[in-house]
Amino acid sequence: MADELKLSVDDTLAALRAVGESTRLRLIALLSESELTVKDATAILGQSQPRISRHLKLLAEAGLILRFPEGSWVYYRLADGPAADAARDLICRISKDDPVLTGDRERFQAIRKAKAEEAAAYFAAKAKTWDTERSLHAADSDVEKALLAALGDKPFQSFLDLGTGTGRLLELLSSRYTSALGIDASHDMLSVARANLARSGLSNAQVRHGDIYALNVPPRSFDVVAVHQVLHFLDDPARALAEAARALRPGGRLLIIDFAPHELEFLRETHAHRRLGFGHDQMRRWVEALDLEMEQVTDLAPQTDNDTKLTVTLWLARDPRIVTDLPLANTTREVA
Structure with a gap:
């Protein structure tokens, strides 16, 4: 050491x-x-x-x-x-049989159970609205399959999930990262995410309340940053992407998943959408303005040909700066 x-x-x-x-x-x-x-x-x-x-x-x-x-x-x-x-x-x-610590663990598990039940009740109250939106686009399983394929099988050190919601990406990618942080502006959503992480036994993932426009994380500190179905809720998506890019380590990857352009105006009124999707050219301009390189763009069209259905697009960009691995005696990372 x-x-x-x-x-x-x-x-x-x-x-x-x-x-x-x-x-x-x-x-x-x-x-x-x-x-x-x-x-x-x-x-x-x-x-x-x-x-x-x-x-x-x-x-x-x-x-x-x-x-x-x-x-x-x-x-x-x-x-x-x-x-x-x-x-x-x-x-x-x-000793794991110590009566004092055993009692503490049992009371802790009871509190966790109560929180999980509260989170489940909140999730159930929102489920009808979310189910309506999910029915408009490709199946979540298809989106997650494309996401995993884009990132590949190689493990990475640190993962940042912006707008983590229920913490689904923290669970999905748990076998790939060493440590992870999810950030969300909703206290209710964070309660759901914490309950889900506790149920899955993920001790290497944490969630925090935070502002996507002003991330309280060190710069150049994450290998992968994800922005999953978040940008369409924002007035200034480009600003959020700039914050995400700031958190990337040299060589790190930015994964963006959101809707392609559409005309479903009712989503503004009933689902609080601020933007009706994003085109390839627009996203590429934003990414390149941050000195990132677009590596992959994947469109996931709905299974049925219907004007009321949405296409989900996955954009994967990389920070082109080169990382030089230093000798073991010095564990800091430098840009070549």
Whole structure:
């Protein structure tokens, strides 16, 4: 392991002091399985909100966990890096039959189940509207098959899904990426996505509330960025694509899936569509203006020849900058 990925003596002692308390150790054990809110942790551990908040603050100050504000809530998760890795290793060495941690896990699962039921109720309430829209275009299975074919079988490190909705792409591509982040502006949709990820057991994918026009992610940090059936809801699609391109690593790929141009005006009124599809030339201009190269364009026409049916188009673009792999001692990536 490279030296920068190891802890100094002082950092090791700081990490051990941070977890060397019953409540904080229990919190780390929970966060090693999933992200939590203060409300979740309070219900699971049976302690007051101020007490839980104080312990979470200490863990965050020690660099073991990260906090992500989302509206009036804050989600916590384990951080990346050697200190958090040491905490994970410590949790792995505790007996799985420990009665305290077993009780915490059982209460956590009960909370997850309740959230999944709430998310299912929300999804059911929206299903009629979504089913109407899905009936207008190629089957979701065909679109997903084309998406997988476009990306190929080669695994990649990091995936960003903009407008993640129910988190479907995070699930679909779970075997391809090492880590993933889904971003959506809808708190209700994020509740659905979290329930779906928990049900699928995907601990390497997270979802966050965010603005597609102002992404709170580091530049050049994702190998694949997807914008799936999102652009037609936006007033300024080009601006959203610029943010997506900013997040791409050199050599990274931008996957856009949306409707081809159509004349179904009722979608503006009943489905909140702002744009009635996008043409090949228009998308190519936007992509090339971002210094990306269009690699593939695929049209998926509806199975029936009907003026009320929509064609789905898949555009795949790549950042042409070249990535030079550096020696093992230096894990940063540079543009050649």
